[in-house]
Amino acid sequence: MHKQWTIPFLLILCVFGLSGCTGAVDINDLAMVMAVGLDKGDTPGTVTVTAQIARPSDVVGQTGAPAAGTGEPIWTATATGRSIFEAIRNLGRYSSRRVYWGHNKVIVIGEDLARDEGINDVVDFFSRNHELRMRTWVVVTPDKASQIVATKTGLEVVPGNSIDKLFHFSDLVAEAPKIDLRTMQASYLSDGSEVVLPVVQTRLRGVSTDNPKEFGSTPQVELSGTAYFEKDKLKGTLNPDDTEGLMWFVDPPKTRVVVIPCSSSNPNQTATLEIRHYKFKVVPQYVQGRPAFRIQLNVECNLVELDCPTKQSHQQVMKALEASVEANLKKEISDAIEASKTNKVDFLGLGSRFQDRYPAEWQRIKSNWPELLSTAKVNIDVSAHIRSPVLLSTPTVPDSAGDR
Amino acid sequence: MYLHNRLSLVRCYDGSRRPFCFVTFIVTYFVMFIVTFFGAFLLHFSLRVGGWFSNGGSNVVDVQELLDHHIFHDLGENVGRVKTILVKNADLVQRDFSVREAAGPACTLFYIDGLSNNMLIDAGVLRPLIIDSVLRDRIAGSTDSGREHRPAGPHQTAERLLINPEVKFADTYQKAIDGLLAGESLLFIDGVDEALLVGTKGWESRSPGETATEVVIRGPRDGFTENIRTNTSLIRRRIKDPMFRLESLQIGTRTKTFVNVVYIEGIAKQELVDEVMTRLESIQVDSVLESGYLEELISDAPWSPFRTVKLTERPDVVAAAILEGRVAILTDSTPFVLVAPTSFWEGLMASDDYYSHFYLGTFSRIIRYIAFIVSLTLSSIYVMLVSFHQEMIPTELALSVAAGRETVPFPVLVEVLGMETAFELMREAGLRMPRPIGQAVSIVGSLIIGQAAVQAGLVSPIMVIVVAVTGISSFAIPSYSTSFTIRLLRFPIIIASGTLGLLGFVGAMFVITVHALSLRSFGEPFLAPMIPFQPSDQKDALVRSPWWMLKSRPWIAKDVTRQGNDQMPKAPKNNGSGKADLAPDEKASDGQSHKSAQGKPGSDHGDSKSSASSGQQKRAQPAGTGEQKDKTRRSRKPKKILGGA
Missing domain, CATH: 3.30.300.210 (Nutrient germinant receptor protein C, domain 3)
Structure with a gap:
């Protein structure tokens, strides 16, 4: 080989050899968050983050991989901090894997938090974070957000996926607008519009197969109306019937x-x-x-x-x-x-x-x-x-x- | 401080489970191994300086002196010298005899047993010299008895007596011995200072059989053999063109291997032919046992993983190549023929493409392009996504990949490298082992890799799929050398993707692409006709256009016109001029002919006849233009069919 190429060639080799796989994390070392809930913390000024984390081997039921034994496809963890980021970092205190947001489907905001603290923090953090996608759904709940996140709902194995799919097919009912992080950020930043977010809550809708007598015993997450904001504070909610008129403007149904x-x-x-x-x-x-x-x-x-x-x-x-x-x-x-x-x-x-x-x-x-x-x-x-x-x-x- | 921690080797052994630790461990291991090995080598070498490569005496020089000498007059001296030069050669056959049953001069015939055909020696050399010449003398009487005792010159002997079609004269021992070792018979005549070399070459060789490396569904089944003459005849049988050229040279000071350069003058550029000849003539090696020697000695980019000379075992591929203006280099004693220049894309084309329907040809070509991309990049994309860019994987797939990797103890990079190595191992083992064991090994291999390794939790199931698809894709690439290049390049791309993610993947692809762009094959760009973009060659690149559209040869040819205009076949038209010539009865029923056609077996007859007559009518027209002539020829076709029937 020509001599002038030897040194550049060795340098290129060094780039691969000495990089030490910077930034590499294997996929099975990640705790993939599928849904996250934000609530007001117990002490004033704090925020509680509840993350619904998928447990892959129970989600897939992989042959070869030993069953994790719990049979629960999700693992829900909660942590409190003075800011969202701190709360998320605090999750790491007991999460055995790195908390990873790339596959998060839905952000649930508790009504208390939205009404009292405002959503400025939420918009800022979740659009600043590089791991989160702007296509994540954002919802408000009158219940505790942690409760929504921890509820097993829908047909999907992972409840976060169920809420995601709920919005995919929500056109048919048109009782809550579909708002993702991008839309929410856009209307938050705009002078001429205020933020609206869909409202979800748990209702005893499911029928237990094991015991049909307990009619409507299992809670399911349900779309129910719209919450509207003034600046970053929750101002009020519209019930599903009133939402129908709003949908023409905000999220025209098919x-x-x-x-x-x-x-x-x-x-x-x-x-x-x-x-x-x-x-x-x-x-x-x-x-x-x-x-x-x-x-x-x-x-x-x-x-x-x-x-x-x-x-x-x-x-x-x-x-x-x-x-x-x-x-x-x-x-x-x-x-x-x-x-x-x-x-x-x-x-x-x-x-x-x-x-x-x-x-x-x-x-x-x-x-x-x-x-x-x-x-x-x-x-x-x-x-x-x-x-x-x-x-x-x-x-x-x-x-x-x-x-x- | 952070960087320092990352780079320190000590952290590897403290139990931290970082991919970097495994990679560094393996690299360190290999570096230590190599250092130890070379250290030992250098130590050994320094102790016996000069002792390794000595050739043990000056024997060679002596033989060269003997070879340079002119042939002697004296037969005894000649025989003695041959035996001195070719000492200890058990297969050297010596036959002493006299021309005309001892009436003529004494002769000695040498040949190498096994290289010469005994039948040819018997019928073409010994019989004419010993017996036939006597018979002729008896028939001729004693009219020229005065010349009887004069020693016959080699020219006269050759012209008059030897029946063999190929007789050469040698004046030095060098030529005589070269001929003898190439299978010719060496004849010394007493009193003559020239030796005769009689073309009695003949040895056992394989007959042209199906090729091992390039299998086709549709196309000729014959492949090249180890005999260069058989090979040239296979090409010649396909191209009966007086402009066909076959230049011969011998390469290798000891092997003296015959090398033939084949091309068509007028189609191949003269500069290309000159370049090939120059490169071949400048080779100075002692041996050429296979065309691979030549390939590496004439290659444009000796260090490149890409091969800038095409390799084929198929005579039809060589014929097609030289018809496109390329040059083929045939080497004796190997079925592999070199073709130059070539482009990268030719490695993805099979001769089937040209023989099958063009839709099929195009389809399978596109499949092969996909196979090329998959086998080059799939495993590195997998590594990149799974260890760096998990957000790019759809959620469900990400979860199932994560689930599959749950118990895998290695980082993705190590897992991929291990599986790819295992796959290459199986392939290599399958290639080397005796045929009967092959099935057993493939069963064991697939079971171990596919089933047991997954169940043991050593590899993830998706990894198995990725490696299998990659492997299958590499088998879909028709050219063995291209397939090998892709297999080889896969590893640096995997390592780059596994260490730097998308950045490394793009970087490695970038370096490889830039390198490929810089290559040339005998002056032609290696990535042509894509880069530089050659519009006229696109009809036979990504797609294979039908033959009637392949009007011009590739850009590399000197004469690019391949066929006449308007080669697209057309159905004969039943227009007015055709109908005018119909016989009266047919003319009358012409209006109903379509209705009655179904029931009438001979209904086609009228159609073809009408078009034939229209053709005759047109031919009668004086001095048509070229295009008209073309039309005439095409419309005349049905007449032949009619004649045949």
């Missing part, structure tokens, strides 16, 4: 279900419509120095369930139902806006929509935005079309029923 009464005589008889396509548009306006909004929603839906026996044709039924669908949707949207106005919290992000359209005007009014929002004129325009009765060509009516 499909939605609308249930309306179809019979004037019996309010328990309902028609159910599935929204297949829609167009939702918020048009900010600036009228005489005051912001105003025009909200347009065009929906196309299918009739998926009809309780009322009727001799009418589907065309007539669907035509008749359109107006009540429109009214229903209009009400839920105006309810959400009303909630935002009365609380003077812009959790619908109307401010940032206004800013996008009128950037210069926004600079003038942004300091006074919550006040202006409460008096802003909002015009809601909903039009609904029911397209198809799906597979049935005529309503399901027994012959005898037609006589009534």
Whole structure:
């Protein structure tokens, strides 16, 4: 070999030989956190971190690897510290492996912490940390966060995965928005919108297979509404019904279900419509120095369930139902806006929509935005079309029923 | 302080379980081993300076003096000298006789038993000289009896008597002995100071059989043998071109191995041929026993793990290569032929690609490109992800990898290196051991590696999968030398990835790529036609285009035109000109011919006939352009079919 290459070659060899595998940690030396809960600590000013850590050999049930014996796929550990980072480091006091955040699925924030201490610390720490992903879900719970984290829920072996999947398929219920760390950070940093986070809580929903008599005995994590923040403090919550209106603004669902009464005589008889396509548009306006909004929603839906026996044709039924669908949707949207106005919290992000359209005007009014929002004129325009009765060509009516 | 702790060797033995400790331990072990070994070697060497490489006397010089001498007139002296030079050669056969049953001069014939064909000596040398010449004299009578006792010159003897087609003259012992040792018969005639070398070469050799290293599904089954003449005939049989050139030279001062350089003049660049010849002629070694000697002696980058000369056992591959303007170097006594120049990508192409349907050819080529990437990088990517970048693994996979590694006592790097070594060990063992044992070893090997090692918790199951896929991928690479290069390069990449993670992986790939980019094979860039990008060669690179599209030869050829224009086959058209020539009855039923075609066995007949007649019609047109001629030729094809039927 040419002599001039000998020394560079040896130097390159030294890089590999002398690096000492800097930064290498084998995957089986990691305690992979699947969910983390943050609560107020017992002493003021402290925070308690609860980490749900997967125990791989019990998760996978690997042939060859001896079973760990506990049969528990997760190991939940908790530690307290003056800051989140200190609390996490304190986990290391008794964790036999290095706590690793790269696969964390969900951050659960206790309502106490969010209300009293604020989420500034949370946003800062979790977006600063290089191991965490910005696609981690963030939720708020009225229970203790540690309780949510320690609950075995859902079909997945690892409960953290269950909560993750819960959000993947939450479109169908549309009762809590899907907010990940990135979205939360974006709305936290923006002037024109406030943070909203989904609320989860444990309910006795599961039915024990071993003992069916204990109906609803096992707790399951359930989506239930939305929490909205003012600056970094929790201001209030919306129940699942109110959340439906909010979803149009924050996390537009792919499909939605609308249930309306179809019979004037019996309010328990309902028609159910599935929204297949829609167009939702918020048009900010600036009228005489005051912001105003025009909200347009065009929906196309299918009739998926009809309780009322009727001799009418589907065309007539669907035509008749359109107006009540429109009214229903209009009400839920105006309810959400009303909630935002009365609380003077812009959790619908109307401010940032206004800013996008009128950037210069926004600079003038942004300091006074919550006040202006409460008096802003909002015009809601909903039009609904029911397209198809799906597979049935005529309503399901027994012959005898037609006589009534 | 932190760095100091990391680098200190002492920490390795205090029970800390860092990967670095294992690596350092192994490195230290090897360094100590090497130092000890070389120390002992140097000590030994210094005690016996000069004693190791002495050649034990000046015998060689004496023989050279004898060889340089001119042939003597006297037969006895000649015989004595040959026996002096070739002393102690049990297979040297000496036959003394006289031409014309003792009436002519005394002669001595030497040949090496086993190198010469006894039948040829009998029928071509001894019989004409001893018996046939007498018969001829008897028939001719005594008209030229005056010349009878004059010693016949070698020229006359050769022309008149020896039936063998290949007779040469030697004036020095060097030439005479060289010929004798190459299998020719050496004939001394009393009173003549020239020796005759008669071409009686003939020895046992294998007949062309299926190749061991390059197996094809579709394609010829014959492979090269150890006999260079058989090999050249295998190529010649495929290319009947007067521009075919075969230059011969002998390399090796002691082995005097025949080396033939084969190319097609006009297709191969003259500079390339000159370069090959120059490199071969400048070789000064004592022996060439296999083409591997030559490969290393003429290679462009002697230190590189990449091989810049292609190696093949298949005559069809050599024929295709020289038709692309390359030069083939055949070496006697080995079936492996060298082809130059070559590119890296050629190692991933098989001759099947060109014989099978082009979709299949392209598909299997892409599969092989995947195999190349997998076998080069999969295990290092695994190491990198599992020990550095766990966030890049999907959660479920990360958990199952972690679960599999739960009881594995080694760090990932050591585990991978151990498994790869075990795999290479099995492969090498499978190669070396006697055939009948092979199955037993492969069963034991797969059981130990696949099942027992996992159950014992020595390796993780995913590691087994990774190593197996890597191994299978390396088997999918058609060229043995390319496959070996990839296997070799795998290890530095694994070590780099295992010590520096993604940085090391990218760094190692970078160094290898830059090195490959700097290589040239006989003046041609090693990564061509990808880098530098050669648009006209892309039709036979990543994809194998159909033959009718492969219009030009690769860029390396001097004459790049391979075939005529418009080679894409077309179905014959039943247009107006064809119909005009139809016989009246066919013309009448033409409108219904499609309907009646199903039931009528001879319905194709009309179609082909019509197109044939259209072809004849076109040929009758005077002085068509080239393109028209082409069309004419193509449309004439059905006529042949018709004629055959």
